[in-house]
Amino acid sequence: MSLFGSLQVSASGMAAERTRAELLVENMANAETTRTPEGGPYRRKDVVFSSEPQSSPFSAVFQTEVGTGVTVSDVITDARDPIKKYMPGHPDADANGYVAFPNMNPAEDMVDLLNSQRSYAANVAAISSVKDMISRSIDIMRT
Amino acid sequence: MLNGVTSDLERYMDLLSARQKLVASNIANADTPGYKTQDIDFQFEFATLAQGESPQTIQPEGLKEKPDGNNVNVDREARLLAENQMRFNLASVLVKDQLKTVQEAIQGGGAS
Numbered sequence: 001m002s003l004f005g006s007l008q009v010s011a012s013g014m015a016a017e018r019t020r021a022e023l024l025v026e027n028m029a030n031a032e033t034t035r036t037p038e039g040g041p042y043r044r045k046d047v048v049f050s051s052e053p054q055s056s057p058f059s060a061v062f063q064t065e066v067g068t069g070v071t072v073s074d075v076i077t078d079a080r081d082p083i084k085k086y087m088p089g090h091p092d093a094d095a096n097g098y099v100a101f102p103n104m105n106p107a108e109d110m111v112d113l114l115n116s117q118r119s120y121a122a123n124v125a126a127i128s129s130v131k132d133m134i135s136r137s138i139d140i141m142r143t
Numbered sequence: 144m145l146n147g148v149t150s151d152l153e154r155y156m157d158l159l160s161a162r163q164k165l166v167a168s169n170i171a172n173a174d175t176p177g178y179k180t181q182d183i184d185f186q187f188e189f190a191t192l193a194q195g196e197s198p199q200t201i202q203p204e205g206l207k208e209k210p211d212g213n214n215v216n217v218d219r220e221a222r223l224l225a226e227n228q229m230r231f232n233l234a235s236v237l238v239k240d241q242l243k244t245v246q247e248a249i250q251g252g253g254a255s
Binding site: 002003007009010016017020048049050051067069070115122125126129133137139140 | 156157159160161163164165166167168170171172173174175176178181217220221224225227228231232235238239242
């Protein structure tokens with residue numbers, strides 16, 4: 001049934017956008033973090049999306065499906081050099097009195113977050129539309 | 144099915160749901176680098192597709208490609224989403240009407 005497959009495709013889009021939003025929020029929360037378990041300042045993270053055919057054990061039996069969902073294939077860590085600020089009193093300062101802070105642009109993260117929110121909403125709109133189509137199909141049976 | 148018109152409507156609705164799934168894929172992949180918009184040639188498939196066969200997907204031309212190789216136009220997909228939904232609703236009303244006619248015939252004309 002193609003219509004139920006559409007729900008799965010849109011749900012994969014929502015899940016991917018949610019993961020992206022979570023990482024962006026994490027980035028903004030850690031904009032001033034100078035200590036991490038890996039050592040050094042926090043580094044900005046971002047997602048890599050890739051398209052993926054949606055399949056379930058059930059649909060494999062009726063393998064006639066078209067359409068692909070989306071998945072987060074990788075989480076990348078920003079390689080930009082940290083910003084050095086002169087703060088001699090800071091416990092994480094180096095020998096010259098400089099502290100490494102995450103190299104982050106809040107505007108960049110905010111714009112990405114807005115983008116993610118809009119994409120999430122677009123997937124929700126697709127789900128409501130398909131839901132309406134499914135309920136119309138069910139209505140045919142109630143003549 | 145009951146007659147030619149109803150089976151045509153059934154095929155029409157099948158194609159609309161296949162197309163709606165492609166629209167959902169396009170929206171889900173609006174931020175996927177390198178993804179190309181997928182669609183079906185609706186009129187061609189409606190004229191040639193046999194019962195139970197799945198339609199061929201095409202990549203529509205004339206869409207502007209972003210620097211990351213993605214060419215999904217969300218406005219186009221929003222339009223298609225709404226259009227497919229309305230077409231499907233219309234078809235479902237028509238099928239329902241056909242079934243109602245048959246039911247009336249069975250019950251002897253409106254004496255339900």
